[in-house]
Amino acid sequence: MAAQEKIDDAELLYWQGMLMFVGKNYKGAIKICVAALDINPKFLEVMVLKADCRYALKDYANAVKDYDEAIKAMPADKPDDECFNARAKSRIEIGDYKGAIKDYSKIIEANPKDEPALVARAICKINLKDYSSAIADLDIAIKEEANNPVSWCNRGVAKSALKSYVAALVDINQAIKLKFDYAAAFVNRAAIKMASKDKHGACEDLEKADRIGDPLATKLIEQYCKGN
Numbered sequence: 001m002a003a004q005e006k007i008d009d010a011e012l013l014y015w016q017g018m019l020m021f022v023g024k025n026y027k028g029a030i031k032i033c034v035a036a037l038d039i040n041p042k043f044l045e046v047m048v049l050k051a052d053c054r055y056a057l058k059d060y061a062n063a064v065k066d067y068d069e070a071i072k073a074m075p076a077d078k079p080d081d082e083c084f085n086a087r088a089k090s091r092i093e094i095g096d097y098k099g100a101i102k103d104y105s106k107i108i109e110a111n112p113k114d115e116p117a118l119v120a121r122a123i124c125k126i127n128l129k130d131y132s133s134a135i136a137d138l139d140i141a142i143k144e145e146a147n148n149p150v151s152w153c154n155r156g157v158a159k160s161a162l163k164s165y166v167a168a169l170v171d172i173n174q175a176i177k178l179k180f181d182y183a184a185a186f187v188n189r190a191a192i193k194m195a196s197k198d199k200h201g202a203c204e205d206l207e208k209a210d211r212i213g214d215p216l217a218t219k220l221i222e223q224y225c226k227g228n
């Protein structure tokens with residue numbers, strides 16, 4: 001059998017890598033991307049594909065590095081929001097919420113009403129306990145898209161953290177109204193009720209979340225509701 005001829009066409013390699021990516025052969029696609037970048041080190045689409053493969057493999061730290069290289073190679077006047085969004089998601093997976101906020105802020109600078117980016121940035125801010133700023137982002141997001149239960153739920157979480165329990169319940173109730181099987185909303189509402197000394201109501205919400213299949217609810221029922 002004759003030896004396989006080496007391909008020295010970076011674009012052809014890119015499309016081979018794309019086919020592997022679609023077929024979920026991520027490790028094979030990375031090898032193809034490396035070969036393509038050896039031929040053309042500035043092939044932006046290949047850089048992004050390589051980073052996407054890392055993300056699909058849950059190799060988030062290296063995905064961030066690869067997205068870094070792709071973003072550096074982009075024209076300064078034509079930033080790719082998808083690449084910033086993908087790097088933000090990778091950063092969240094490794095707990096770098098500050099870095100993710102910077103990426104979402106880049107997107108929001110270009111489009112101040114980008115609802116998904118506003119919601120994602122707010123969630124990062126909640127993780128950093130920057131509740132007032134998270135609420136500000138969610139206020140804008142809800143004005144842009146009032147039917148996203150995630151926005152209402154997280155704004156309720158932020159308000160609850162600031163001890164604005166009545167306002168928090170209004171938001172969580174709206175989230176549940178929009179998505180009746182929103183387990184996380186029931187768990188969060190239970191936390192608010194528990195903080196408001198409504199243990200019976202909290203346990204009812206935990207039971208609802210448990211029936212939906214939320215594993216945290218099961219643990220909380222065992223801890224707070226059994227035998228009561």
